[in-house]
Every structure is written in C-alpha cells, then in structure tokens.
Amino acid sequence: MSAGSRHAPGAATRRLAVTGTVSVLILLVSIAGALAAVRPAAPSAAPLRPARVAVVNGTARASTSDVSSAQVNWRESGWAYRTLMATDPLVLTPHDRQACPAAAAACVDLTRHLTWLQADGRVAFGPVQMEPGPPGTANATPAGTFHVAWKAGPDYISNIYHEPMPWATFFAAGGIAFHGGSLTQWSHGCVHLTVANAHYYNKHLPIGAEVVVF
Secondary structure (H helix, E strand, C coil): CCHHHHHHHHHHHHHHHHHHHHHHHHHHHHHHHHHHHHCCCCCCCCCCCCCCEEEECCEEEECCCCCCHHHHHHHCCHHHHHHHHHHCCCCCCHHHHHHCCCCCCEEEECCCCEEEEEECCEEEEEEEECECCCCCCCCCCCCEEEECCEECCCCCECCCCCCECCCCEEEECCCEEEEECCCCCCCCCCEEECHHHHHHHHHHCCCCCEEEEC
C-alpha cells in the first residue's frame, strides 16, 4: 500500500466533517432569519404626547411638534377642542390682563373662551372655561363693560328660550347672564359655565359688580 493510499481515508473524513459543519451553520442562520421575520416589532420608546393647543376664535390649533397631521385634524374638531381644553392648563396672557381693568370683578375673554373673577386687579377665581354665543350672529355675546343687575337660583328657567339657566347672574340687556350650561355648544348669548362654577359666580358677584367682556 502506498503512502498516499494510507492517508486517503483520513482526508475524506475531514472533508465530511467540514461539510457537515457548514450545513449545520447554514441551518442555524436560516432558523435565526425565520425567527426575526416573525418577531413582533418593538414598541416605540415614548408614546405621543398630547399636543399643546392655541385657541383662535374658539378653534383649537394643535401643535405639530409631536403629533401627525391626522391627529392635528382630529384635534381641530369642535368636540376635541373642548376635550383638550378640559386638560390643557388655562392661563392668562398679557392681553387678557390688559383688556380687563382692575376695577372689573368678572372678566370674559370671548376669543379664548375663558372667564375669571378678580379682586383689586388680582385673580380670585379661575380662569375657567366658558362657552359664549356664536360670534357674528344675532346670538353673539355682547362685548363691553356691564354690571350685575340681578341673580336667580338653581331652578331658574329662561322665559325666552324655556331652557334651564341654573344659578344665573344677569349682567347685560336681553337676559345675558353667567349660568350653568353646555360647554360643547354655543349659548344664545349668555356665558355658559359648569353648574359648579355658575354657582360660585352667583355667590361671589354682588349686585352692581363690574363685568368686562372683550
């Protein structure tokens, strides 16, 4: 037997071993690829945050810094506007403070749908959300300086529209008053508040108190 014949079986064995190892590696790579394909996508690191809202003529304009255009459109609907206003901080702007003089006991910002009470020029209650009459219509809430004329209790019914006006505090001609009402629909010219806030206004605004609407 020659020397080449003596070593041939060992070489064949090594080739078989190498081929088997390569086959196993290919199989493992294929399995790993299949697992990666069916693995669920990892959740995003941080959920979308609610957008801050600026209000222009009663319409919410959501910031696009951290929401998609579809979400912005959704937030611009009337229902979404009221929902966000319920959670978004209500703060007074320099314009608010300038537009409502220190002598006023109650202030109403028709543009931002806000109202608050003052004492000696300092905020005593609020600001809180309110709903006015639709601007540019016969039912628009009048702007100007007024004074509380009279007040009603929790069961008062409008003698014009025959609708409840709980805790009405009347301050302008035509039956214009602060009172409990819807914060999702325009008023007939009054300033709608939650019933709780209307009660507070009724209790803390005396007859003759100055009301400024701007």
